[in-house]
Amino acid sequence: MCGCELIRRTCVGLHDLITFLQKSLISVLSYPFETTHNIRAFRLKIPWIVKVTERTHSTEADALRFLHSTGLDLPIPRLVFSCVHRGVTYTVMTRVTGTNMKETLMRGDLADDAVQIIAQEVADVLNKLQTLQQPPADAGKVMMSASGHDLPDPVTFFEERSGPYPSILELWAHCGSFRDLTEMEEYVEPATFDTLNADPIRFVHPDLRTYNVIVKDSHLSGIVDWQDAGWFPSSWQVHTMRWLRYGCDGPWYHFWLKYRFPEEAEAAYVASKTFLIKSPV
Structure with a gap:
């Protein structure tokens, strides 16, 4: 040796x-x-x-x-x-001090106006994340973690992982259950493609439900569970906040229904719903 x-x-x-x-x-x-x-x-x-x-x-x-x-x-x-x-x-x-928001809501310890305040504080965090840019070597890749690897796949109910995808359109083709981008082009209008492609790539927390929001004294104390966060089209964040499910319901859900995300994200969110069978998150 x-x-x-x-x-x-x-x-x-x-x-x-x-x-x-x-x-x-x-x-x-x-x-x-x-x-x-x-x-x-x-x-x-x-x-x-x-x-x-x-x-x-x-x-x-x-x-x-x-x-x-x-x-x-x-x-x-x-x-x-x-x-x-x-x-x-x-x-x-x-350890972030406080209690997860879901438990606090279930106990009836948060009034609707306090939920609005906390939700706006979370929105301020999302606005900060909007300022982040991908490393040049990874520009354009989506469903990509901070380490540059794959993430849990919503198409397989998060039991498997996939990605990174080389482009936003490749990701949407996958989420739309098309065989490939060519098949997607047969069913989706060119204007929809343009809208999806114009959506900027942002760092997204894909599970921003109330049990991952820690509150203290009726204010945001912290956001936890970032392991599945990564680079996605910005409309992905809109989907995460507007999909009615456990932890995204009640006044929290209604806040995000009314909240206006950046124009490109809102447009791509609407465009993606024209071909998606289910929410991608």
Whole structure:
């Protein structure tokens, strides 16, 4: 065995040992968080939580690392550190103080006017995300995570992952259950293609439901669960906020029905609904 190979194996062994020790320390210092199976809270009043995810890319750590690198003042957790052990990623982050909005609404602790205030504060965060631009090397790619990889696929009910797609139109062809872009062209009007193609690519939180919105004193405290966030056409965010379902209902849902997103996003949202069988989110 040559010296280089010995060094490589030694480094791999040390890395495996370090990640094992990190994972073991996390297990000892944390406990399951309420009813969420993959979130653990830390003991000893340490204000951290850990998310356990059975994937090694497109993780919460990738998203938080990217978002904090932008310099935007966003109400999101701070990444403490992450490690991978046997194909599982452990993401340790600061715990956002407050209660998830869904629980607060179910208890009747939020009046409709408070919901409006919190929703507008979330809208302000979305406006900040609108300022982010894709790295030049990835320009044009969609359904792409912060790490440059695939994301859960709504066509397969999020049980599989797909992407990145080389263009907005390729993504919509997939979501419309067309075999390819050529088949989509047979059924979709050219004007619809133009509207979809004019929609800018933005960084989107695809599951911005009330249980991922943390509130405190009737104001937004933070937004969590960024692991499936990534680069999408901006109309994707409109779909996420206007699809009636658990966690997106009541006064929250009605706020986003009336809220006006940027003109290109609104136009592409309407255009996409002319051929989609179901919401893409």
